[in-house]
Amino acid sequence: MPPKLKVLKTHQCDGLACEVCRNPRVVIRPFLSDMSGCSRSNFSTLPPTAALYNKPTLSDTTLKVGDESFYVHRLILSAGSEVFARMLGTEWKECGEPELELNEEPDCAAIFDRFLYYFYTGTITITESVVIPLFTLADKYDVRPLYDECVKVIENGLKVYVMSRSPKPVIDVATRPPGVFVVRPLDSPTTSTSSDSDYSESDDMDTASAAMPSQNTTGSTTVVKSFVMVASETFPLVLVIKILTFCNNSRITSAALYNLEARLKKQIQQERYGVWNDLDRDLLLRMLADGNFYCNEYTLFKAAKSWLEYQPETHRGNAAMVAEVLSCVRYPMMDRKQLYAVENDPLMQSCPAATTLLQEALRYKLFKDVGRSDDLAKWQGPQFEARQVKCSDRTEPINLCINSKNGLHKT
Template sequence: MASPPNIQQLSLQPVQPQADHSESSSQSLLNVSLKSSPSTISLSSPEGIDCYGNERQVLTKQTKFFNNEALSDIILTVGGNKFYAHKFILVQCSDVFERMLSEDWSNSEKKEVELVEENECVEVFPRFLKFLYSCHIKLNMDNTLPVLILADKYNVTSLRQVCTNFACSFIIPKLQLKDVFHQWFQYGTKCYHKQLITSCVNVLAEKMDEVIGSVEWEQEWITLDRDQLVEFLRSSDLIVKDEYELWKAAVKWLTSSQHQARLDNLETNLQEIVKYIRFPMMSPQQLCEIERADIVQKHPELFQKPFLLAYKYHALTLTGRAHEKCFTSPACLLRNYTDLRWEKRFVIHYPSCQRFNEISERFSTRASSLPVQVWDWELKVFPKGFSSNADDFRCILYSNLILDQPRPIEYLLSIVGKDEIIHSVFGRKSFSKTRYTADTEMDKKVGVGELAQSNSPYLVDDKLILQISLKPVD
């Protein structure tokens, strides 16, 4: 028995003369929900009420025509195998098939069309074709990429998205890193599947020190094309010792003797790569080392602006940085650096946070004292409210070290978007045995409601990204 129809929201407009259709924006609207009774609305409306049958049941019945000679008007031959198909199904799912079967195509009148596919795609073609009838497919570790290749070739957008989501959720996180690199990253960058590229980079980012520095990965690194290298350099998720190591890896790629064409276009490549190196994240000593390098000496004009930004970054106080718009750019976004420094990046998955719950992030920084010490800190974040009495987005900085002397500190806490710093708060605090917390007052900049709203500008793919900088003061 068919499912009862669903009555959805409907905008009912008064009947207007044909000449007055342009004035529809001023017409009254009547919303009809599932709870509304048809007797309470005008059943005589010319538009009527939207009612839907059981879509899954329709697709199930349609599936019986897959590779069925009944009513078939075309035969597809793939790898020697013949499949009975129906032009109507093919063209409604694929504009490529629509062009192939149009009158302008040389084979449009043929009853049998041969499709030339790669061997791995021949094996999965029955699944691909059945999806066009049923909107359903069984995917696994081995068949997802060949199916995606077919979905791309014939531009079946729904199947492309199914394959991409499946790969990002269930395959890429479980594969060996080399397989991620050679299979999915290579294909994703070749066809520019942004979701695939991001997923691959995020997985490889966890071992980035190994990727850029080990002998095992050397060939993979230097054989990247420029666009692939840029995909890594633009990511803030890389786990690396510091930005200087990433710069050295980029220079190794630029000057590889195995790629003469790359060397012949060194200046063009360097100009593109420099844009994605975050020079302000390097120490002044590291910047001086780079200034003395041959590649910089030969192309000084390419480094003037980034070096100026970096030295200005280090010269200013944190309060001074907060007032300069130039320091909200991608060059000033932290990556996941592992060396001991005065800054730290935090990523919080916002949907998994509970209301009024505390997210505690522990981290260590350098110390200004001699002999050299490590200072331990804790940032306590309340992403969905501090308490039932204070529904605020609170970020509180704690000193986790028992102090013999006061510790005067300047802090700068920022909410980070995809490519820029969105909001920052800053202040000074003298930490001591009795005064060991500092409320950053982030709640005065951003409210819980703004974080919780759909498509919040303060979240990146459902993640709340924070970065904090500390600096000793006199």
């Protein structure tokens, strides 16, 4: 098919007899054609070094990994990894040995052939089942392109999808003029009964009015948003915890922490504390202190209490650990019923540091609107900040109003 033609935009056409129009000077050539006008196509295949993979031909070293041995070439491995360049150069005393033994974890040894094949071909298939050991090997031997690609795959496997919850509405006619009914979501502070909401059932009218400030006779209402977090379960919980314990990549650990929080949130809401009670102390404190651990504070208090009671150190009177854990709970975010239950808890009464935080939370609930400047300055920091959902894309709930004459409409 001949190439398409195009006339210069600056040309002033004189009509059908124009010589320039009949012999255009500007030609749009086919895609991938060179300046000579000759067509060409791209072609790619495995590099010649692929034929040398694990072949004794011209190999100068043998790598022993577990029970397997691989014929390798110093030049190829050194070109792809600075670590291999040092190992196979003159810096290591074993460099002159005909065989170099590498100590790898069993899961890394199982896919070491794929890792080596990447050096010879530049191609590799990364699946979710092998991405963690590949990431470990790429990090250990400083293979940066493979390392960066594994980070992307792992992040994708740790995604947490956040959606706004759209519960069935209820009709409230208590404070409305005749003929106008306001539809209020079930997860609003005055009607919520779900443990997944950040507001539990409460008669605390101060909390309710603070959460829904704009209720007027026009029938509009401010909805307290509630979100459902659906975490990807690509990796088992044990592996996610292992990633948080041993991985040094901030992008991966951040994604893993949020994934673990979202998955454990479901369990602790149902008071299933099996995995939670086995958490390492440092990881537990990291989660409780995280402002993105989007969970009801009273639920977190009960979970923290379960973890403390499960630990043998608690029975030996480790008051410092009890205080450190309970101090991470944000008591000002609880309602009155929850604060009353916490205040009467024996574990709470045995911890003076946590009791002090609780008393300050009660003062905050009572005097936050009339407090002096020194109190307002004291009521700053994570303890007095609600935990937030970490998500940029979410579906917002819609406020609805029912009018007896006009029917259902948005507000």
